[in-house]
Amino acid sequence: MELQKIFLKRQSRLSEHVRAGETTNKPAWGNMEQNERRCNGWTNYETWATALWLDNEQATQDYWRERARECREEAPASSQVEESIWTIDQAARFTLADALKEEVSEGTPVTAEASLYADLLEAALQQVNWHEIAEHYLTDLDD
Secondary structure, three states, rough: HHHHHHHHHHHHHHHHHHHOOOOOOOOOOOOOHHHHHHEOOOHHHHHHHHHHHHHHOOHHHHHHHHHHHHHHHHHHHHHHHHOOOOOOHHHHHHHHHHHHHHHEEEEEEOOOOOOOHHHHHHHHHHHHHHHHHHHHHHHHHOO
């Protein structure tokens, strides 16, 4: 999968930066409350880092903008919209958020075997606010 190749390439580059002593700009939260964990305008570090990596390369950014466009175009035909459960904007955001979560999770370089790294990665991915990232891409369409 093309997205998995991109993640592996990025992981390699990030590891090189860390080995070289460069910081990842991860905030030190210490005793901060959960609602104070915002990072660079995003819900938390995990959301910020995910959005940053997705926007870091033009091909990935273009891919997710196109997916956002598709979700917006398909939203009016959603059964939840037709049944007045969701608005068109909600349908687009929820659908894109699900796609983001699924594709990023599937692209993980960590195997499905139980391990410390798999557990840590899964915990981090659970903290990502996929709806916020989806809203970011959908809002970009309006600009």
